[in-house]
Amino acid sequence: MNRSTGRTIQLLPLFLIVWTVLNSQTGRPETFQFTAQELANQQATWSPGEVTIRRNRDPQDELVFVLVNPTKRTHAFESPGLLELAIDDQDGPLARPLRVTVAPGESLQIRVGVAQGEREPDPACTTAGECYRFYCPLHRGDNDPGGIIRVIP
Ligand SMILES: [Cu+2]
Incomplete structure (x- = not known):
């Protein structure tokens, strides 16, 4: 092994670390997972109950939700004001109100966007953003x- 090859091998871990950091900040979709949970009285919820999404990165970056249903019942994930971004075979890209049904034991990955337009302010929303x-x-x-x-800009 000559001298420069040895040096390259020494630096390899550093390259890998830099590459991993850069790669995690650009181009990769930002992913949030929600898991269905059964509650008392036949009710159900999605966990975690609170999520903060910072959109200070490139707004073109994809936002992805992973919806996991480990329970024995079908549940749906609905979020007024958010959109599911899908590709329709005939009509091409489309955005529809976010309401996705998840069968028992199923796990779905969806692309999410934010609807444009005026919204009623939520009294619980005390921070900047929507x-x-x-x-x-x-x-x-x-x-x-x-x-x-x-969603914080
Ligand atoms: Cu449900």
């Missing part, structure tokens, strides 16, 4: 305000 509620519309309790997603 708040979006989420819940299971099939098993939501009458007094359940739902979880909250804070």
Whole structure:
């Protein structure tokens, strides 16, 4: 092994670390996981109940939600104001209100966007940015305000 090869091998771990850090900050979708949870009285919720999404990176960066349903019932994830970004075979890219059904034992990955336009301010949203509620519309309790997603610019 000559001298410069030895030096390259010594520096390899450093290159790997730099590459990993750069790669995690650009181009990779930002992913958030929500897991369905059964509650008392046949109600259900998605956990965690509160998530903060910082959009200070490139706004073109993808936002991905992973919805996991480990329970024995079908649940749905609904979040007014957020959009599911999908590709339709016939119509191409489309954005529809975020309401996704997840079968028992199923795990879905969806691309998420934020709807444009005026929104009613949420009284629980005291921080800068926008708040979006989420819940299971099939098993939501009458007094359940739902979880909250804070999107901070
Ligand atoms: Cu449910």
